Amino acid sequence: xxxxxxxxxxxxxxxxxxxxxxxxxxxxxxxxxxxxxxxxxxxxxxxxxxxxxxxxxxxxxxxxxxxxxxxxxxxxxxxxxxxxxxxxxxxxxxxxxxxxxxxxxxxxxxxxxxxxxx
RNA sequence: UGAGUAAGUCGGAUGAUCGCAUGUUCAUUUGAGCAUGAGGAAAGUCCGUGCUCCAUAGGGCAGGAUGCUGGAUAACGUCCAGUGGGGGCGACCCUAAGGCUAGUGCAACAGAAAUAUACCGCCUAACUCGUGUUAGGUAAGGGUGGAAAGGUGAGGUAAGAGCUCACCAGCAACUAGGCGACUAGUUGGCUCUGUAAACCCCAUCUGGAGCAAGACCAAGUAGGGACAUAAAAAGGUGGUUGCCCGCUGCCGUCCCAAUGGUAGGUCGCAUGAACCUAUUGGCAACGAUAGGUCAUAGAUAGAUGAUCAUCUAAAACAGAACACGGCUUACAGACUUACUCAUAUC
RNA sequence: CGGGGUGUGGCGCAGUUUGGGAGCGCGCGUGGUUUGGGACCAUGAGGUCGGAGGUUCAAAUCCUCUCACCCCGA
Numbered sequence: 001x002x003x004x005x006x007x008x009x010x011x012x013x014x015x016x017x018x019x020x021x022x023x024x025x026x027x028x029x030x031x032x033x034x035x036x037x038x039x040x041x042x043x044x045x046x047x048x049x050x051x052x053x054x055x056x057x058x059x060x061x062x063x064x065x066x067x068x069x070x071x072x073x074x075x076x077x078x079x080x081x082x083x084x085x086x087x088x089x090x091x092x093x094x095x096x097x098x099x100x101x102x103x104x105x106x107x108x109x110x111x112x113x114x115x116x117x118x
Numbered sequence: 119u120g121a122g123u124a125a126g127u128c129g130g131a132u133g134a135u136c137g138c139a140u141g142u143u144c145a146u147u148u149g150a151g152c153a154u155g156a157g158g159a160a161a162g163u164c165c166g167u168g169c170u171c172c173a174u175a176g177g178g179c180a181g182g183a184u185g186c187u188g189g190a191u192a193a194c195g196u197c198c199a200g201u202g203g204g205g206g207c208g209a210c211c212c213u214a215a216g217g218c219u220a221g222u223g224c225a226a227c228a229g230a231a232a233u234a235u236a237c238c239g240c241c242u243a244a245c246u247c248g249u250g251u252u253a254g255g256u257a258a259g260g261g262u263g264g265a266a267a268g269g270u271g272a273g274g275u276a277a278g279a280g281c282u283c284a285c286c287a288g289c290a291a292c293u294a295g296g297c298g299a300c301u302a303g304u305u306g307g308c309u310c311u312g313u314a315a316a317c318c319c320c321a322u323c324u325g326g327a328g329c330a331a332g333a334c335c336a337a338g339u340a341g342g343g344a345c346a347u348a349a350a351a352a353g354g355u356g357g358u359u360g361c362c363c364g365c366u367g368c369c370g371u372c373c374c375a376a377u378g379g380u381a382g383g384u385c386g387c388a389u390g391a392a393c394c395u396a397u398u399g400g401c402a403a404c405g406a407u408a409g410g411u412c413a414u415a416g417a418u419a420g421a422u423g424a425u426c427a428u429c430u431a432a433a434a435c436a437g438a439a440c441a442c443g444g445c446u447u448a449c450a451g452a453c454u455u456a457c458u459c460a461u462a463u464c
Numbered sequence: 465c466g467g468g469g470u471g472u473g474g475c476g477c478a479g480u481u482u483g484g485g486a487g488c489g490c491g492c493g494u495g496g497u498u499u500g501g502g503a504c505c506a507u508g509a510g511g512u513c514g515g516a517g518g519u520u521c522a523a524a525u526c527c528u529c530u531c532a533c534c535c536c537g538a
Contacts, residue, residue: 008419043419052161053437061138061423068137069424093424 005071007043007079016043016079023106027091027099029083032107040074042067043081051089059084062093066100074104075111 007013020033035041044063046056063082082103088096104110 006419010419013419045419054435057437058423060419065137065424 005039005041007041007081012041012079013043013045013081016081020079020081021107023103025099025102025106027085027088027096028103029085030103030107031081031083032109033079034077035079036077038076040071040076040078040080042071043079045081045083047083050084050086055089059088062096063100066097070101070104073111074109078109080109 007016016031016033020031023030023032044060046060048056050056050059063084067082082100088099091099105113
């Protein structure tokens with residue numbers, strides 16, 4: 001997972017929020033959109049409702065680590081934004097990992113799954 | 119041993135695997151090695167500075183801030199040493215603490231009366247058999263209130279009253295000590311309600327905005343920029359934080375595909391009112407001199423995480439965003455030093 | 465990062481400037497009216513004035529600290 005695989009520009013975030021499809025479970029919300037490139041970019045949004053800056057940083061780092069470890073099995077050509085919900089504060093790393101896997105399967109972004117046309 | 123007061127320190131550690139940011143060396147397409155990598159409050163943004171820009175920051179008014187004294191400091195609403203007041207047996211702690219005797223305002227309800235007074239009461243005189251009525255004196259006692267015109271005691275009086283005296287409190291002047299806040303003493307007249315975190319007065323300070331400040335490079339897009347004061351300088355029309363004075367642009371001409379500048383990028387950006395050691399001035403805050411240290415966070419969707427093992431067990435509050443000096447607020451647990459009181463023993 | 469505002473019965477608000485009685489509308493309870501309901505009439509309950517401290521005789525109001533929410537600028 002290189003620097004180019006990070007979603008950074010505010011303009012790109014706005015595009016995904018506006019035109020992308022959304023999936024959710026009890027811990028996460030995911031926005032996804034085809035970007036027309038040959039690689040996938042991932043961004044993270046942790047809102048102020050989650051907690052103070054220490055809590056927000058910890059959650060963002062954990063999600064980033066989960067995505068980094070499993071990035072090799074994600075399909076190319078998508079912009080993805082992950083937004084944690086408030087109950088993420090109370091769950092541990094393994095539960096968060098299974099929540100991320102669950103939402104990736106819902107959106108069909110793993111390489112052994114079918115096409116997502118979002 | 120128990121209870122307490124003050125000051126200060128730490129605030130998870132070590133190892134292994136994967137991964138991040140910056141710097142540097144080697145390779146120079148990918149990459150590899152090494153070093154470093156959040157706090158005591160980084161927080162709140164409550165003050166003060168540095169730094170940057172503003173075409174008016176100049177003068178005056180208004181507004182704002184501070185408010186016992188002396189000192190420290192780049193500066194402060196901070197700190198130190200004192201003074202007065204308050205609390206504690208004590209160690210010690212708290213203190214927006216200038217001026218209502220410059221002026222104005224306000225003081226509900228209760229109460230007779232709220233800055234002036236006579237409801238009950240006390241006393242005297244007249245009238246009445248008498249309960250009492252009328253006129254006058256009084257501020258001791260009662261009741262109301264946060265506050266009723268010094269307090270306590272004695273003398274005095276028809277009853278009373280600083281009316282007189284003693285002590286105490288307060289005020290003014292003088293003398294002595296202290297740089298000063300103030301303290302001590304003497305004398306005097308004889309007493310003055312509270313509120314300035316009410317307007318206000320006095321003393322001191324005060325231009326505004328803020329690193330998303332601002333400087334440089336510069337796609338797209340768009341026409342833009344420079345100079346001058348000639349007939350008149352009067353006038354008109356704009357700008358200049360609330361107002362006035364004052365200051366200033368335009369009411370002309372010329373030039374240019376370059377100029378200005380958005381997205382984006384580079385800088386600002388970390389060597390600083392820095393830290394350590396020694397000597398030295400000062401009660402202290404703090405300073406002076408000499409030597410030494412510095413890659414020791416510097417991002418821009420924003421770097422510290424995940425798993426395992428051991429200690430003892432998972433640890434509190436909490437994450438730099440230009441920097442610094444303070445204040446305030448949050449904080450599991452552990453520890454150090456000095457002092458006070460009580461009890462017991464020697 | 466900077467600037468500004470709000471917090472008062474269950475809900476929406478006034479009162480804060482100039483300190484002394486805590487109020488208004490809707491809603492709620494009870495009674496009346498109606499064959500019954502609505503509307504209407506009468507009456508009643510319900511508030512630590514976001515929290516803590518201070519000034520004052522007295523604080524929703526003045527001052528300081530603090531918490532939550534909302535809006536604006538770049």
